[in-house]
Amino acid sequence: MNFEFATAARVIFGEGTAATLPELARTFGTRPLVVTGSSTARAAALVSALSAETFAVAGEPTADLVREGVRRAQDIACDVVISVGGGSVIDAGKAIATIATNGGEPLDFLEVVGKGRVIVAPPLAFIGVPTTAGTGSEVTRNAVIGSTEHGVKASLRSSLMLPRIALVDPELTYGLPPAVTASTGLDALTQLIEPYVSIRANPLVDAICLEGIRRVAGALRRAYHDGKDRDARRDMALASLFGGLALTNAGLGVVHGFAAPLGGRWKAPHGALCAALLPHGMAANIAALRARAPQHPALERYITIARLLSGRNEACVEEGFEWVHALSVELNVPSLRAWGITEADLPSVVEEASRASSMKANPLPLTSEELLAVITASL
Secondary structure: OOOOOOOOOOEEEOOOHHHHHHHHHHOOOOOEEEEEEOOOHHHHHHHHHHOOEEEEEOOOOEHHHHHHHHHHHHHOOOOEEEEEEOHHHHHHHHHHHHHHHHOOOHHHHOOOOOOOOOOOOOOOEEEEEEOOOOOOHHHOOEEEEEEOOOOEEEEEEOHHHOOOEEEEOHHHHOOOOHHHHHHHHHHHHHHHHHHHHOOOOOHHHHHHHHHHHHHHHHHHHHHHHOOOOHHHHHHHHHHHHHHHHHHHHHOOOHHHHHHHHHHHHOOOOHHHHHHHHHHHHHHHHHHHHHHHOOOOHHHHHHHHHHHHHHOOOOOOOHHHHHHHHHHHHHOOOOOHHHHOOOHHHHHHHHHHHHOOHHHHHOOOOOOHHHHHHHHHHHO
16 A cells, blocks of 8 residues: 655645735745736735735636746746636646746646656745635646647646645635536535545545545535535635645546546636536446446445435435536536537547546546547536
């Protein structure tokens, strides 16, 4: 039983902890660059307290945007990068901090579509402050970047990219609208389920995933219907953090395998894609395990997931993906068709998804026919 567990050098969690950000930042330098979303409103007080330059990220980060961010960091002789925002903002900040010290272009380091150069220089000090409860990017060792010319998203990845501080304050998520609560929350659930059934699962990740799944089961519906439910927001922020810890140490699976090419070709939020795909990815894996590997431990794990989600100790394996599907309907999760994806697009998406790095940790390889069934059911 050999495994490694890596995360941010320091994790700080709790209501009101965002107020400590200026003091924390000063331990790394005096010339911060604060990366925010397209609206800086949520980060305004923190930016003001830091007296910092800002860099806005509109949508999900691309290689071009990272290049621009690196230029901004170099112009101010930046010594610490701070991302205050959702997963896209945090990934952009990690990429900027990394390229700023390693030189070259983002595509030099991207997996799959880039040159895959090894990151050798430690990035600028990086602090991740999430304002959504979904991606867990504040504790991961990669940054997902879109390549416009390739029409796909891929990762920069290195243990050197682990943030110096992950500062998770549930109060920053209180203002999230219901649609964002739903898509990011189901992304968090995906990032707890896929590592738990991954071929790289280990006992430490298992414990984190089980606790995270339990919290999502009790909190996501409440957070969606009442965004001011403090306990629900706290549980979702913790579940998101746990998902980041889990995925960076045990990998993902079929849902994220599809999310990479879909997110690269269509302007759809990553969380929304995962939310649409999750129940169908679970169902396909369960069917494939039953047909080809009925003794595989992942099948028993899917039963555990069903019991945690449904709250029924006698739940059968199907109740897991049925629970997720019913919740997706209740939370008004749009299908993939809502983002402009059609049947004509599916064969090429399946081909690209089969090569995605996330697919490597799926409990077992899925055939092209099985992958096509997953994405067809998600339309």
